[in-house]
Amino acid sequence: MENQNNSFKSLWVSISLISLAIFAFLVWWIYGKETADGSSYPWVSALPYINCALNSLTAILLCLGVSLIKKGNKTAHRNVMITAGVVSAIFLITYLTYHHFQGDTKFLGQGFVRYLYFFILISHIILSMVQVPLILGTFYLAFTKKWATHKKVARITFPIWLYVSITGVLVFIFLKSF
Template sequence: MNSEKTVFSIIGLLSAAVIGFLFWLIYFKTGASVNAGGWVGNLPALNAILNALTATLLVTGYVFIKKNHKDLHIKAMLAATFTSACFLVSYVTYHHFQGDTKFMGVGIIRPIYFLILITHILLSIVQVPLILTTLYLAAVKNFPRHRKFARVTFPIWLYVSVTGVLIFVILKSFN
């Protein structure tokens, strides 16, 4: 039990570090003065693709576990974790070079966009420790607790992934 407390402390500290770093990166750091070339401008589209893949893999993993295909469930969930990690690397890279993205849309889309964005951000903060905890519980084969966490983690992770795509579409359409 003491080692589990240590693991959860590490998950908490790692989550806080990731969230703190992202907050600084997006809201306080200015874009890099180095010209990274046109490839940086393609990263939001890549991020949307990675979010869409993550959402698809999450739903696929959910279907697999409901059909008791545990091996396929594990593969789908590990793939979703991988695409989420790739998203995070791409997202950090984009914001390192580009800085904050301003939303220029007006009218009814503006409050809709910010409602989606705010819920997306708040749930992505919660998502980090939930994903790490859910993965840990599966890795140590504590399946009763894994299922309890997964029931909370899955809809939040799916929402964040889907709204990530939606945010990209709205920004592309109205900026």
């Protein structure tokens, strides 16, 4: 039992360290490094729309996956959750590609909408950092068949992952509208 607890702890420490490294890399990628010239690649301007579509798809898959397990459909739940993970991984690639060519985008709205936008953006950024170890851990707990703990952790992972994907769409809509 003691041994199992220790290996569990070191697993969470490793997952958290990996997540921290991913986050540090993202901050450097978006805010630190020089952006490349994307003017000869017209598809770059389509990437925010693709990112928005991928975030929307993730949100739909997450709701579908959880409603399936509530009905007891374990195989469909597993398949839909794995698909949500793959869609999020594709999102990460298209997001990084976009930010390779384009640094951060300025929000031009003023007044109340500006406070609202930054509340959404900051909560989105903080929770996108929190969600990485939770998602990796929830998958790990499922693949190692630790169902009771999977259920406990997944009930935290699900709303956070859903919030991050929905607010990703909202940030895009705000940037396009103001």
